[in-house]
Amino acid sequence: MLTLPELGLYFSFLLFLVGLAGVMFRKNILFMMLSVEILLNAANLAFVCASKLTGTMDGQVVMFFVMAVAACEAAIGLALIIALYRTKASIEADDLKALRG
Amino acid sequence: MNLSLLSFIVMGITAVLLSGVMITRRWPVSAAMVLIAIMTLLAGMFGLLEAHFAAAAQIIVYAGAIMVVFVFVIMLLNLPPEELRYGGVTVGEMILIAVSVFVAVGLGTKVGQGFLTTGLESMGVAQGESVAGGHHMYFPASENVKNVAASMFVDYLWAFELISFLIMAAVIGAVVIAKKRSAEHADAA
Numbered sequence: 001m002l003t004l005p006e007l008g009l010y011f012s013f014l015l016f017l018v019g020l021a022g023v024m025f026r027k028n029i030l031f032m033m034l035s036v037e038i039l040l041n042a043a044n045l046a047f048v049c050a051s052k053l054t055g056t057m058d059g060q061v062v063m064f065f066v067m068a069v070a071a072c073e074a075a076i077g078l079a080l081i082i083a084l085y086r087t088k089a090s091i092e093a094d095d096l097k098a099l100r101g
Numbered sequence: 102m103n104l105s106l107l108s109f110i111v112m113g114i115t116a117v118l119l120s121g122v123m124i125t126r127r128w129p130v131s132a133a134m135v136l137i138a139i140m141t142l143l144a145g146m147f148g149l150l151e152a153h154f155a156a157a158a159q160i161i162v163y164a165g166a167i168m169v170v171f172v173f174v175i176m177l178l179n180l181p182p183e184e185l186r187y188g189g190v191t192v193g194e195m196i197l198i199a200v201s202v203f204v205a206v207g208l209g210t211k212v213g214q215g216f217l218t219t220g221l222e223s224m225g226v227a228q229g230e231s232v233a234g235g236h237h238m239y240f241p242a243s244e245n246v247k248n249v250a251a252s253m254f255v256d257y258l259w260a261f262e263l264i265s266f267l268i269m270a271a272v273i274g275a276v277v278i279a280k281k282r283s284a285e286h287a288d289a290a
Contacts, residue, residue, distance in 0.1 A: 004109055004149060004150060005150060007110065008113070008150060011117065013209045015117055015120055017209075018117060018121050021124060021201075022120075022124030028185065030174075030178075031132060033171075034133065035124055037136060038123070038139065041143055045147075048146075048147050048152045048155050052151065057251070058252065060152050060154065060252075061249060061256075063152075063155055064154075064155070064253065065257075065261075068264045068268060070167060071162065071166065071167055071268065072268055072271035074170055075170065075271045075272060076271055076274055076278070078171065078174040079275035079278040079279035080278055082174065082177065083279055086281075091178070
């Protein structure tokens with residue numbers, strides 16, 4: 001029988017999988033950023049489970065730092081989306097091919 | 102099966118299913134609302150893992166602050182419906198998803214089994230020992246916030262201070278990136 005944090009690691013893996021699918025298969029930049037938030041949440045869940053498994057507070061402190069980095073990422077990413085929509089009038093990743101990526 | 106394990110499993114399965122619902126929405130606002138539900142469920146899971154500070158921070162910072170910024174930008178963009186073209190998942194994408202889920206579940210199960218069976222001791226992490234040194238004393242597990250504070254402001258003080266600089270830089274950068282360049286447009290015209 002799995003304990004709570006061990007089970008949580010599997011849930012975090014599944015959440016990360018779904019978020020990765022969202023980043024890969026959605027062409028809309030807004031949805032890609034929302035999926036990145038799922039990825040960060042899955043990582044946070046893994047950190048908290050690891051904190052419970054090791055019996056230390058390291059995981060929870062790092063989880064707080066990940067949260068701060070997620071806030072920075074959201075601020076910068078959404079500012080970039082606004083700037084892109086102003087210049088290209090589109091937030092589809094396929095329409096942003098000035099660099100021929 | 103005790104109640105906390107049962108509710109943990111129910112919350113986890115609901116969160117995974119809702120994230121599947123989220124990435125297939127057509128409208129960004131409904132996706133953002135589903136994401137708030139996912140974050141609230143994760144906060145409940147943190148609470149069951151006795152990470153009470155993490156649960157509160159998840160609700161306040163994530164479901165509160167970050168998602169408000171998301172919803173605000175979605176409203177600000179005011180996308181016309183024809184911008185939100187999403188025709189569902191194609192056959193090629195379905196095959197790709199199936200193959201990658203197969204590989205990922207196989208890999209993840211192997212890694213997870215190794216992690217859970219050999220235990221953390223083989224990775225050089227002893228039970229109850231902080232990676233960052235950990236010379237401070239821990240309070241009882243019921244006083245989660247005290248424990249987090251003792252770790253964050255003693256072991257991780259420099260990281261904490263540097264994170265505040267990062268947030269400051271991000272705020273300034275966001276303002277600079279998103280502001281209207283009216284002077285340049287006037288020059289061009």
